[in-house]
Amino acid sequence: MSSSIRPATILEVARIAGVSKTSVSRYYSGERERLSAAMQQRIFAAAKQLGYQPNPLARGLKGGPSGLIGMLVADIRNPFSVAIMHGVEQACRQAGLSLLVCNSDNDPQQEQQQLALMSSWRIEGLIVNAAGRHSDALRQFATNGPPLVLLDRRLADLQVDEVGLDNVAAIDMAIDHLLDRGYSRLLYVTEPPAQASSRKARLERFEARCRDQKLSNDVLSTELDDQGRLDTALEVISSADTPSRPAILCANGQVTLAVFRRMRALGLHAGDIGLIGIDELDWCELTDPGITTLAQPTDAIGKAAIACLRSRQARRNTEPRYQSFIPHLIARGSTQPTDIFDSHHHETLP
Amino acid sequence: MSSSIRPATILEVARIAGVSKTSVSRYYSGERERLSAAMQQRIFAAAKQLGYQPNPLARGLKGGPSGLIGMLVADIRNPFSVAIMHGVEQACRQAGLSLLVCNSDNDPQQEQQQLALMSSWRIEGLIVNAAGRHSDALRQFATNGPPLVLLDRRLADLQVDEVGLDNVAAIDMAIDHLLDRGYSRLLYVTEPPAQASSRKARLERFEARCRDQKLSNDVLSTELDDQGRLDTALEVISSADTPSRPAILCANGQVTLAVFRRMRALGLHAGDIGLIGIDELDWCELTDPGITTLAQPTDAIGKAAIACLRSRQARRNTEPRYQSFIPHLIARGSTQPTDIFDSHHHETLP
């Protein structure tokens, strides 16, 4: 309990307990069983008296487990990343691990720097959420470095564990919901899905479904700050002269935000134009009308990521594991057509 | 550039460069100047060839700066905390520091655990954002531990550096804006401001201003999940039979969210009842009408926190420094009365 300015060391504990440092070390390294009950008692007492805590730097230096987990994120302000981080942090806390957080600002160069720094800390595992272009350093990491878990499918050619959304199920749920509510002309809005990634998986599923069911559909792949392209697409879909009802499916929360912002600016009413987005956000229920979303079980995903990391050591040189979670549909006004008498007309055919 | 599985050590660099470890150490410890140009060249070359990076664990173990900054947050999902963290992370990255993130879930016990863990990592500084009750461990930390910066005024009796919003200016700006827009009956909604804290500072300023200017005012101090109290207060303020126009001032972003949610549920239209909140959030422009806010310069605050931490060593045993930032008013529809002809009636008196 005493709190001297300098933390106690294993040696001091050993002295007070009247045993060797080796024994104290064993006590704290999971070999407690090998110690006699009497010795355990004395070590416990001495440690408590001194407020002893093992020094993770010394441990890590010696080559043991560092007790550090890294999390690399493209944009720390992205609510999805934050939500995952919450789950990750919880899991770390339970396991006595510490979490090193890095933000790459979507810049491969920064990413490389951060990766180097983290590996110099001898992290035991790394969780990556970054949908953009990746640095070679990450590939290096995947082969040479500590266990890795991806939250998006970005290094698919590289055999890495992944945890995330069941993209097929998510797109299916979204489309089913839209059809069910009477929308039949679909616009899918996504950020550019270059290379493999969850963006690509979602887009592919969307296109496959539309093809199979012969749905009238369109895809807008754009950077979100390109207001012009968004506006154009919105005008096109809102002004078509078909009787079919249009709806927009947003690939993630950022997209939903951008789309809804422009809809408001252009005076388009969600509901008339259906709107559904992947990712639930605080404000989706506060808009008028509320926005229908597919909520990801972010806490579960975060915890699964840590579990995956920790189990990786036991799965050395094994095939990568892909773990996916089913989202949860939250239906709101944005997928509720305003004229009621007609809401299922496209399904009246046998 | 070579990437062996085991990272290079200072000794290997020294051997390849044909110099002693000491020189290499100096090269990486800011004593580069003391080395001859020739030696600098050789070390640089050798280090590059081996892909050498100093091992922070060894550095920290030796007692030197660990290169670690801790950030302790009560709720990692709080957008304000995240915004600050973004600034903090940027500053860390620039300085080559790593960021250890901990979430206490508003639980003093967890906080204590996290604090112990961080201090075992020999963090060079700690940034704390936690408005709730604090553990004694934090007080300990403040006196014995590494430099500390508070983002809320919670340990005011303890002489700790603080960085944050200029609460007086913020409240003044909010009240001035409301008066200017013709609102004269004010309701202040806050979470319980137990003990000293920015919550308390804001509330006090609100009360002082209302007293000085003899403004009709009321205060609701409540936990945000207590829907009943919120609803009651909203009903009271919206149904009063005075001619004066009512407005609500929300003490922070969480409060704004809660209040607006209930207003929508009760069918109250923001604007008729004025609504302004401290903290800007993504969605404030998306609601109908948009919500007027006071945006905090979160990036600047985060960076200032790091700067404060780093300068603390030079300010050993000096008085604490309080650094505060002026917010930025973003006026939107929620403080725009709907009937126009009458919008300044309370100010028509000389």
Place this chain on the structure above:
DNA sequence: TTGTAGGCGTTATCAA
């Protein structure tokens, strides 16, 4: 300007 030696706190290897 450069090098040598010892120690930071821990764990692993060996011996008792």
Place this chain on the structure above:
DNA sequence: TTGATAACGCCTACAA
């Protein structure tokens, strides 16, 4: 079941 001792990679006197 215990203990002595040598690393781990680095920095900091001190010496040259």
